[in-house]
Amino acid sequence: MNTSDTITERPCRPGSEKGKIDVIVIGAGISGLTAAYRLHQAGASVQIIEAGSRPGGVVQSVEKDGFLIETGPNSFQSTGENIMALCRDLDLTPQPTAALAKKRYIYHSNQLLPLPSNPLQFLTTPLLSLIGKLRLLSEPFQPRYQGFEEETVAEFIRRRLGNEALDRLVNPFVSGVYAGNPEKLSAQSTFSALCKFEQEQGSIVKGALHTKKQKKKTQQGPRAPYQLLSFNGGLTQLPKALVQALPLGSCRYNTKVNAIQKTDEHYSILLSDGTQLDTAGVIIATPAQQAALLLQGIA
Template identity: 40%
Template structure:
């Protein structure tokens, strides 16, 4: 075996790339291995017949940390920001209803009935107490706001972020601020106002992408790592090395059909949890068991290109979410070409439909043709689109997003305990602190900083 690597990062999605890049910034030599042909994992942009389609995330919130990373990578000129006033819609009784974004808009909104609107507006005056046992998102919303708000506002939003089932998602794990605000102030609205007062009074981060798609970010991150990021390297297992004074771990992988072995002082596993569980089983069966407890939901993504005049009215806005009670299979549709420039040729439009999720697990099992037929039919019934798309691409992510279900907090605690008991083995990924791109980067950076401190304390850094 060659000289040991200082750190090997397994997985080149945004979490692994962020961790490897931060290690590099901290002066720690790092090698990243990913089984894919291109970096980015779930993030992937393709250009087809003049359309720009995204296989996973369609945009991201430009948090301060992400904007700083983008500047550091020298790609800020590529950045585009969506119009913050772009309306979002929810389908109710077959009609698109604007989501109210302010108390004034709430008063006149036709998305919710008068009683539901009153529940929201009067919430700051009704103090409630958090139950002692862990609560699901659905039970929390029913208790505080009633069923209509759950069905037409919260459940569709939960589908949009987690592809999740609100009856199973843990409020504390998936939306920790809501849990905290009720605990501290007895009211969500009051908590939100107070927390904004404590901060910089800036509005929410802008919704961003790049001229050439979200993949610009992960391509630039991988380019910065240069030949330290090795694509096409499938890791099969991580083993512990016992010899004192030498590297702690052995990473076995397959590259271009040949088995390869690396030894490393530190291994950061940044694959999905179910892969991590399998890879580290020889090192710690306990950790492997904890990781295997994280459930995933599958998502089918269908990107479609049409002539603009195929829609009965211009699609202006972010897009729409569709409550399950509307009895469609589509969970939501993003109107890409209304949000960002360069998504479709002149006179044409690009939209992306999402199907499946925790409440419709069979969808990702269906053949592509069936999924496309469902999308064409529903695009016609919901948006009034006439005729076939001129371009269409389907991605089926059978395990797309980790579910922050009831008990998730205990699983993460067990993973963290296992990590502390296994020096030199670390984890990063969207199942730990949040699935958004911003959270993955923040967490990848944090893991890198912990690794750097560990190496210094072990006199290896």
């Protein structure tokens, strides 16, 4: 993708728009908004096209009857260097979700059950049956993965910890942090540290204990604890801040992209309202299925 050359203004077909756009971003989810924001920081002109009526994609926070409800992901990890840098650039102050909600629950069997927060609670929680707890305790004795194909999160957790741990503990976590399906997410991409623990030490538990021991030997000073973070007002504050950091009118809502056409000099984006936008570069920040359809005309 070339984002350094701005296209020259040329006569537009009826219904098209004149102007210089370095990059058009399709999709106003977190990926699309962040890409647009970084390009804007670098001096590029950017236009975002969004089929929906709001920014954020799956990230949406709703206030109802005094409660804050996250319809998508509900937190992010403090160990994510990129998102922490983004928060600093946007002057956003993340807060630990533990401080925002001292008690966390999982809805199971028509009731809210407290989420275990320490090893003892994992052994006493009604979330897991006796068989499920015994399966969890057997993790250090499970064989190491010998296959060559990349596992999904579900395959990895099911093999190491069992079905109950997957359905009742990991699935809610994955939905809350990644807004994804563990049957489709890559284990290596999502839980790379856990996969490494298994490959190097033979199990998740052994790997975690080994890593903790090594860190104690090499740690020079106090280390920031791992935390799950959010914002006052919910995760939707992040897409809102990204939009506010862009020039007015950078996001075009309720507009679908019908097709992408490529010439020797530029890309033409054909929109559902009949207009055409020409640009030097395109970023497709949509789900894979939608991206595949848009790429049919230029792949």
